[in-house]
Amino acid sequence: xxxxxxxxxxxxxxxxxxxxxxxxxxxxxxxxxxxxxxxxxxxxxxxxxxxxxxxxxxxxxxxxxxxxxxxxxxxxxxxxxxxxxxxxxxxxxxxxxxxxxxxxxxxxxxxxxxxxxxxxxxxxxxxxxxxxxxxxxxxxxxxxxxxxxxxxxxxxxxxxxxxxxxxxxxxxxxxxxxxxxxxxxxxxxxxxxxxxxxxxxxxxxxxxxxxxxxxxxxxxxxxxxxxxxxxxxxxxxxxxxxxxxxxxxxxxxxxxxxxxxxxxxxxxx
Amino acid sequence: xxxxxxxxxxxxxxxxxxxxxxxxxxxxxxxxxxxxxxxxxxxxxxxxxxxxxxxxxxxxxxxxxxxxxxxxxxxxxxxxxxxxxxxxxxxxxxxxxxxxxxxxxxxxxxxxxxxxxxxxxxxxxxxxxxxxxxxxxxxxxxxxxxxxxxxxxxxxxxxxxxxxxxxxxxxxxxxxxxxxxxxxxxxxxxxxxxxxxxxxxxxxxxxxxxxxxxxxxxxxxxxxxxxxxxxxxxxxxxxxxxxxxxxxxxxxxxxxxxxxxxxxxxxxxxxxxxxxxxxxxxxxxxxxxxxxxxxxxxxxxxxxxxxxxxxxxxxxxxxxxxxxxxxxxxxxxxxxxxxxxxxxxxxxxxxxxxxxxxxxxxxxxxxxxxxxxxxxxxxxxxxxxxxxxxxxxxxxxxxxxxxxxxxxxxxxxxxxxxxxxxxxxxxxxxxxxxxxxxxxxxxxxxxxxxxxxxxxxxxxxxxxxxxxxxxxxxxxxxxxxxxxxxxxxxxxxxxxxxxxxxxxxx
Numbered sequence: 001x002x003x004x005x006x007x008x009x010x011x012x013x014x015x016x017x018x019x020x021x022x023x024x025x026x027x028x029x030x031x032x033x034x035x036x037x038x039x040x041x042x043x044x045x046x047x048x049x050x051x052x053x054x055x056x057x058x059x060x061x062x063x064x065x066x067x068x069x070x071x072x073x074x075x076x077x078x079x080x081x082x083x084x085x086x087x088x089x090x091x092x093x094x095x096x097x098x099x100x101x102x103x104x105x106x107x108x109x110x111x112x113x114x115x116x117x118x119x120x121x122x123x124x125x126x127x128x129x130x131x132x133x134x135x136x137x138x139x140x141x142x143x144x145x146x147x148x149x150x151x152x153x154x155x156x157x158x159x160x161x162x163x164x165x166x167x168x169x170x171x172x173x174x175x176x177x178x179x180x181x182x183x184x185x186x187x188x189x190x191x192x193x194x195x196x197x198x199x200x201x202x203x204x205x206x207x208x209x210x211x212x213x214x215x216x217x218x219x220x221x222x223x224x225x226x227x228x229x230x231x232x233x234x235x236x237x238x239x240x241x242x243x244x245x246x247x248x249x250x251x252x253x254x255x256x257x258x259x260x261x262x263x264x265x266x267x268x269x
Numbered sequence: 270x271x272x273x274x275x276x277x278x279x280x281x282x283x284x285x286x287x288x289x290x291x292x293x294x295x296x297x298x299x300x301x302x303x304x305x306x307x308x309x310x311x312x313x314x315x316x317x318x319x320x321x322x323x324x325x326x327x328x329x330x331x332x333x334x335x336x337x338x339x340x341x342x343x344x345x346x347x348x349x350x351x352x353x354x355x356x357x358x359x360x361x362x363x364x365x366x367x368x369x370x371x372x373x374x375x376x377x378x379x380x381x382x383x384x385x386x387x388x389x390x391x392x393x394x395x396x397x398x399x400x401x402x403x404x405x406x407x408x409x410x411x412x413x414x415x416x417x418x419x420x421x422x423x424x425x426x427x428x429x430x431x432x433x434x435x436x437x438x439x440x441x442x443x444x445x446x447x448x449x450x451x452x453x454x455x456x457x458x459x460x461x462x463x464x465x466x467x468x469x470x471x472x473x474x475x476x477x478x479x480x481x482x483x484x485x486x487x488x489x490x491x492x493x494x495x496x497x498x499x500x501x502x503x504x505x506x507x508x509x510x511x512x513x514x515x516x517x518x519x520x521x522x523x524x525x526x527x528x529x530x531x532x533x534x535x536x537x538x539x540x541x542x543x544x545x546x547x548x549x550x551x552x553x554x555x556x557x558x559x560x561x562x563x564x565x566x567x568x569x570x571x572x573x574x575x576x577x578x579x580x581x582x583x584x585x586x587x588x589x590x591x592x593x594x595x596x597x598x599x600x601x602x603x604x605x606x607x608x609x610x611x612x613x614x615x616x617x618x619x620x621x622x623x624x625x626x627x628x629x630x631x632x633x634x635x636x637x638x639x640x641x642x643x644x645x646x647x648x649x650x651x652x653x654x655x656x657x658x659x660x661x662x663x664x665x666x667x668x669x670x671x672x673x674x675x676x677x678x679x680x681x682x683x684x685x686x687x688x689x690x691x692x693x694x695x696x697x698x699x700x701x702x703x704x705x706x707x708x709x710x711x712x713x714x715x716x717x718x719x720x721x722x723x724x725x726x727x728x729x730x731x732x733x734x735x736x737x738x739x740x741x742x743x744x745x746x747x748x749x750x751x752x753x754x755x756x757x758x759x760x761x762x763x764x765x766x767x768x769x770x771x772x773x774x775x
Contacts, residue, residue, distance in 0.1 A: 104595040140733035
């Protein structure tokens with residue numbers, strides 16, 4: 001670990017925001033400085049010590065360290081106690097959110113979504129090979145259904161998968177786009193166009209692309225800092241998900257969106 | 270009239286919910302109250318604080334739904350059972366802190382009843398085996414310890430009630446004409462009621478030295494007790510039912526043999542036992558399931574499990590091997606089985622069907638092979654096998670074979686546990702879409718009373734399956750598991766040796 005000035009980071013080649021490379025974000029630099037200060041100290045530091053070490057006003061230091069605590073990289077020993085590095089940094093490579101925590105958080109919202117939409121509800125998390133189903137609520141019509149918890153859904157052929165793919169950083173894109181039905185998107189350029197639209201609109205649809213007679217709608221679940229941690233989706237027979245124009249109704253979209261919003265809010269609290 | 274309101278006065282919080290005609294949740298407001306632990310073994314609530322919380326959550330639930338009391342067809346009340354309140358009818362002030370169902374201060378009193386040979390008489394009359402669990406001994410303790418209470422009680426200047434009585438009395442005017450009633454399910458948990466006649470029993474009143482003048486009138490679970498006086502002014506109070514019975518009703522377990530289990534801190538399994546009073550059993554409590562107006566009573570068999578979710582909390586808080594309760598599933602799924610170890614969580618004895626206050630927790634089968642994943646799995650298996658023991662007692666002692674089990678409570682989000690329950694019981698396990706089965710049950714009973722819902726078949730159509738787990742355990746593995754569990758429980762029963770007991774007594 002270097003202790004001099006942080007070197008100017010360069011943006012990845014070819015990625016331009018609004019046509020210009022922005023300068024460094026001061027808050028990020030300061031946050032990293034707080035982490036380095038805590039790492040170097042070798043013991044918990046109180047707020048005054050952190051502020052003094054970085055020559056920051058106490059309110060600024062407090063805002064930084066409280067945010068770092070809330071996102072889990074800094075631990076506080078008791079209310080008003082001293083701060084130390086949390087073990088989340090060491091575990092950054094692991095999935096930040098536990099699938100069973102997500103299920104427990106999502107259960108009530110997912111039940112309400114199933115009750116109002118009369119469709120089955122899936123909560124999924126991204127894995128390299130697909131969208132892993134971590135929670136499933138049956139379509140509330142008492143027809144024979146099987147619990148699909150643990151299933152892996154194809155990323156390119158399901159609404160949930162497309163949402164995860166559209167916001168993926170680490171999920172490798174499928175190199176081979178397997179065909180599940182005549183409507184499965186198997187062309188790379190077409191998939192890229194669809195994913196662009198998903199990013200713009202905030203939701204993904206699916207019409208007969210996985211099972212020929214099923215459709216679905218999915219919206220991303222976001223954790224700290226807007227990081228996409230999963231997706232919530234509804235699925236059902238095509239005619240119960242989409243209208244005559246082939247699109248889901250505005251009412252259904254609102255339901256899925258507000259459910260995703262509620263679960264996301266619960267994930268970060 | 271668009272909604273039915275329900276109040277669930279629970280152990281940790283009080284909530285109010287509104288339901289629409291489809292039985293769907295329209296709004297929910299909730300407020301926690303303080304848990305008072307003034308001495309070891311004591312657990313109390315402030316009944317006035319709880320009444321104030323009711324006065325807060327009811328308007329909140331109305332506001333959330335954009336509704337007024339004119340939109341509410343009826344109010345139903347579900348409550349923590351066996352929690353005991355005594356109050357002054359002139360002022361409406363409690364005369365002592367409410368003693369909750371978890372409080373064990375009556376253990377000497379109960380031991381004395383057993384030692385005097387009264388257990389069989391009590392069971393024959395009330396369907397209950399004497400335990401610290403029930404309200405009657407608590408009332409006796411209060412009569413013995415609150416100065417002047419007995420005299421006031423005899424003169425009608427002190428009233429007794431469980432939480433639903435306290436709330437109905439306050440809702441109907443309190444000191445200004447409040448109605449003093451209880452319902453058959455709550456009364457069946459006092460150890461003072463004759464389970465056959467569903468009336469206070471003179472013999473039991475004499476045994477516990479309780480003045481009849483302070484007791485509420487016992488009514489059915491679904492009838493119009495009275496109308497709300499200020500809060501929800503004019504709305505009929507049309508149901509009162511103990512929380513576990515409310516869950517049975519909310520799960521629409523209307524046929525004999527229908528069963529539900531609520532997996533929370535502990536677990537409560539109730540089976541609809543039909544309209545005839547079931548024969549007394551060694552392992553289960555016989556209790557009132559529900560009584561709808563003038564209809565014949567429906568009885569229930571109850572098997573309570575002391576530790577379910579609380580064992581997971583122990584893993585999280587005391588052993589610190591999981592950071593959150595749901596992550597026990599993550600850890601348990603890292604292994605295929607419990608590595609040969611079995612945990613019997615008899616931390617403060619065992620409830621149904623063993624009923625041993627002396628048993629203590631054990632982990633058997635430890636080898637150096639056993640790791641945290643195996644322990645996590647053994648914790649979940651303990652809940653599944655405890656459920657199995659209760660279901661076995663239902664089969665063996667009451668001759669009822671369950672065709673399935675309806676589940677609710679926080680632990681139903683643990684799918685591995687639910688699969689284990691289906692596997693060891695060898696029946697399908699189903700979770701309903703409305704998880705708030707306690708509130709729903711109280712709302713259903715109230716709605717039936719005022720004709721908001723036409724009948725039980727309407728309610729049954731409102732029940733929808735949100736998930737189901739099918740048994741897929743090899744019968745031989747099930748038999749082996751059952752033997753292993755039974756052996757481990759025997760060890761737990763041996764764990765408290767008599768000389769340890771002597772040490773504890775000084």
